[in-house]
Amino acid sequence: MPPTSRTSVDARARLLDVARRRFAVDGALSATLDEVRREAEVSVGALYHHFPNKLSLATAVYAQLLSEYQTGFLAMLREHDTAEGGIRGGVAYHLRWVTAHRGEATLLLGSRLDSEELRRSNIAFFAAVRDWWRPHQTYGALGPLNIGITAALWLGPAQEFSRHWVAGSAAKLPRGAVATFADAAWAVLRANETEEEVQ
Template identity: 40%
Template sequence: MQVRDRLIQAAERQFAARGTLETTLADIRDEVGVSVGALYHHFSDKAQLYSAVWEHALADYQAAFWAAIRDSETAEEGVRSGVRAHLDWVSREPARAKILVAPRPAAARSSSNTEFLRDTMRWWRTHAAYGAVRPLEFPLVYALWLGPAQEYARQWLSGQFDSAPATVAVTLGEAAWQSLKTAQQEGNSR
């Protein structure tokens, strides 16, 4: 594994365990066992390293989420699968999840984010076009689809909830589907 990757993984662990402000570059460098020069060869400062960690976590999350919805046969399957993928990922990757629920770094510019949002909204609009889901703009889609799952994950990551997020996926997936389906879909399920 390359030094840069090892630094990102160590920083991820340190930031998740101790917080971004409390973690020092010396902590990360010591964990990896590299010189000051080696660290600064890859990252000019802690902010740049934090951005790299955040972007790495975001890309991993997005890949898991997109894989869950892209091949779904119905809008309902995709909505439920998206919630399940979100909660499964948080349960499996709590350190990375802690990074993503922390404030977004100012310098973060994830090229994968643009593609992910475009693809997800294209998927959404396809299902909205034939009346399976409500034709909403991204902020509302996000809030209704993943808002409750995101809040549950935040509470679990902070130690407020005992049950891992994956254990509530069915319930939160149902809630998401109920809030996003159209009246036409309501009639089809009766």
């Protein structure tokens, strides 16, 4: 039994940490709830208090991972003053994140596991992307932002490539992959030939 001083929040955090690690290595279907519970050193009651079934645990892991991905993506965007830098940086961030978190990326690239936490995170994320995008659209470097279309054009090709890469055996991305997808994203999303022409 875990020490009584550990709080319910600690138990939830430990369950998420273990599940995230196990799911990344073995897949969400491999580890049982009881295996996760024992490794996290929490009671049966604590497990079912937080996660009544494996789907609820996997959904929480998915939301946590996507929130962390989005936080890093926004931090990267804020480092870029130019539209081109941000568009290319977004592709580079995505592919480097997938490379650094291959097992976890497999979870995010699979079926979307919807939750209230995920919806809140997405609302905040897309609002922040709009805030970054707006001035670049105003001075003419980028066209209007349509989240579904823009996301597909910006990260869609890199995302589809990522699915193939994580399922394969290559240890590293092919040489030039980041530049190839970054060039393609910028070519399709820019509204003008160069930002210098509109500034």
